[in-house]
Amino acid sequence: MYGNAYIENDTKLVQSAQVEDPEKLAEFEARIARGEKIEPDDWMPAEYRRQVLRMIEQHAHSEIIGALPEGTWITRAPTLKRKLALIAKVQDEVGHGHLLYAAAETLGKSREAMINDLLSGKSKYSNVFNYPAKTWADIAVIGFLVDAGAIVNQLANAKGSYGPYCRALERICYEESFHLKQGYDAFVALATGTPMQREMVQDALNRWWFPPLMHFFGPPDTISVHTEKLMRWKVKMMSNEEMRQDFMEQYVPKIWELGLTLPDPKLKKKEDGSWEYTQPDWDEFFRVINGDGPCNKERLAVRRYAEENGRWVREALMNPTIKHIVPYA
Amino acid sequence: MVTSLDPRIRRADLEHSPASSGLNPNEHWDTFAIFHQDKRGTAHEFVGIVHAPDPEMALVFAKEQYGRRKKTVNIWAVRSTDIYTFQHKDEDMFSTVPEKTYREASGYPVRKRINKYLEELKAMRHKPVEEEEEA
16 A cells, blocks of 8 residues: 655755766666666666655555554454455555565665664655554545555556566555455445444545545645656656546545545536545645654554564574573572 | 554553664565465576575565465575676677577578479479470
8 A cells, every 4th residue: 555656855855966977867768768667787867766766665664554554453353254354455565565675675775774764754654544543444444445546556656667666566556456355345345234334434434535535645746847857757657636536536436326425525526527626734744744643653653662572583583593591490 | 652543552552662773784684585486397486585584584484475375386585695697787798699590490491492402403304305395
């Protein structure tokens, strides 16, 4: 799962990007224009390396952190089948994190360095995981709609220019299709269930539409020279707004079909085929990215706890020759 | 103060757990290249890497990461540092001669040569007859 396709938070660095050899740069851009993939040992502009690395790293962190809100409900899944599906999904998300860290590592940053940057708050992850999963219906909404959003984003990114990222995404998208379907199944089960179940899923929808789902793809892009370059380099494949429109086009009808509502009175399909909607509070989006969301502290505290409390296991495995110690008593 | 909805996280007592000192370099170990076989008798195919402290753990992690869904009959794990490779930038070393049909069966058109020979033979046999008719 992933969203906020591109969180740009250090424009200063971007402006100071170094000047590249024009001949190599032209050849690099020509390769991308021809549809070739860039591989780890190919020449690439420093700015390309930095941007792709940051994007894959954010994606990896999002998968790892994304396992937490859903993991909350493993112990309390309503049936054995739902529990098995949820465990499998959460395991997949962590697996995706590992695949993506591996892809990011090919650009020269170690996994330890990436995790340290996550724990220190330097690296970001998708905002959507900083909101709590309050009831079982939240799990259905996440599995259905957050994963649907992730698929829109990841199918676009899978056509990008960096080979290792595309290959990781190929497998990830395949597994996400199961996530989406099991989420849709759980969602429909509640929506077609008892009045209390319908009420539960409606309540979850109301909380997840604003702000998490409407924030998911990030604010409408300002078309700058920088954005154009990222699109030319096939780092960014679709604008945030294009992805949001694609998402609404595919999924709003599926929600309405079940007689459920979305908490946006403006929401409707316009005559030109695009969707009209109320802009969410983008100030909140930036507040949450910078640490002030309902669950930011908890999410990072859990990761820190896991790293600290897993250390003795890693150390024991690292040094299997450790001597036997005679017990005290 | 973290008040989680997850009972397991509440039990973990995050408030009193030690502060993070960060990961040390290589604390997540070296990488192993993983080769996956989906059917007995087919080639093992490279599918990705895992981080592991030793080959046995690499196999355990690889089973989870690359063998949890699709059909798997076997997995190989090879320490990444044990893989010797050329550089892609040197790929021109593989272009030795421009044309390699001399290494292919198709580079030897034997039948063409035989047919040409038989044609010539036939022409020679008919030649005297033609001369007689003219005479």
